[in-house]
Amino acid sequence: MSEAAKPDGEAEALFETVRLRYGDRLTPAQLEELRKIVAAQVEAARALRAVALTNADEPMQSFAPYRGDER
């Protein structure tokens, strides 16, 4: 087996969670498509993980404490 064709353990594990949860709804062909989609998602995640951030790098989304009588 070539290096490129080696199964990706992380992608396979994540695909397995999808299969366990929803496999009874899906055809073998759909499951095979999902396997490829999950693998692509893992590739995207690795691109994200490859960028170093610091403790100060916060998400740019705001949360505001809520008081209904002040809206």
Add this chain to the structure above:
Amino acid sequence: MIFTPVGELAALVRAREISPVELAEHFLERLERLGPKYNCVVTVMRQHALTQARRAEGEIAAGRYRGPLHGIPYGAKDLLAMAGAPTTWGAAPYKAQHFDFDATVIRRLEEAGAVLVAKLAMIELAGGMGYRQPTASFTGPCVNPWDANAWTGGSSSGSGAAVCSGLVPFAIGSETWGSILSPAGYCGLAGLRPTYGRVSRHGAMALCWSLDKLGPLAQTADDCGLVLDAIAGADPKDPTASERPYRYETMDDKRFRFGLIPSVTEGCEEAVAENFTRSLGVLKKIGTIEEVTLPDLPYEQVTRTILQVEAVSAFEDLIGSGGIASLTAPEDRYTPYAREAILAQDYLKAVRLRAVMAREIDRVLRHFDALVAPGRINEAPVLGQEFRSAIGATAKDVMGAIGNGAGLPAVCVPNGFGVRGLPTSIQFMGRAWEENTVLAAARAYQSLTDWHTRHPKVD
């Protein structure tokens, strides 16, 4: 009246050379006669439109002119709630859905005197389930008025087809990633993606809370500014709607400083790249063009990850219940399940990187009025075939990833035709809240070109 820009129609309405009722009747007839040909209409709002048009006519006759949209017909993407009409979200499971209120955008346009004549077709759930083909709507694929074998783009497909075929003077679309610029580009229209938060999303279907924007598609960039003027502004019903005031200003005679990513035409069809190069020659008449280098960041992965996770959360009821099995596109019936395998830490990394991306792109953009790029990488896809998309990771769209991920405004206008005779386009993307600047650039470009005056044969 067909293909007449909103600004020109408004002058005729104000001078009482055309009546709003005449206008409404004219476009209603076209919607009913030609809407099925382009498969772009979900609901024709005949009674509602005539009621609004009569009111507008009476007000104008009484000297109470509200502004340039008074008495002007328009269409709305069918993800905007409106009392008294179905709001289908383009999806079979929601075909019979009704709301008892109007979306803020619908209400604002009513306040401006505009006349809603139709709710327009769209890709099911605004394309957030992973669709790969034009048929992904319970109403079927929208047909591009330039070529019956070509698609309009999506997800604001009906908004593109209806404006392009002269069934409405302007339409409202939405963009999470590409859904305004895509149909505008493929149909040869002007399409404006406003800054995130410029326009209230109250009453619009939520696909991705932190990415969804509403904006116009019209014949010209100038028309987009007139529409944005009416729909922008704060809204207590949408906490993300900004308090920043907006008034459309044309910025005539401005000289521009354009930024250009050197690799921006990589992956484009040859004709798209050629037309873009020719457009740069036009832009040199109104400003300067400088090459820019963007920091090396995973822009597409950032925006795609956020989009995918928010979309499956927004529709967790439909996905969890298995209701997606009744969606039209086969891939929409299973792709969302894969999104549940995206780890929370990876999603949060994307959200944190988004902040870096927003800061970095603003650092670049502060030296420019706009970055310029092809609006689309290709001519409109062929009906009946799968297409390449950045959301599906089968095509590159760095500008779209940055613009949507960072919430930046962009306007797309036609800049020529490709080998199949379909429109190509150029986009101008600016700093946050700089809609007037990007519109001024597009307007200046359109003042030197005539691509926007060319229209398909539709009757």
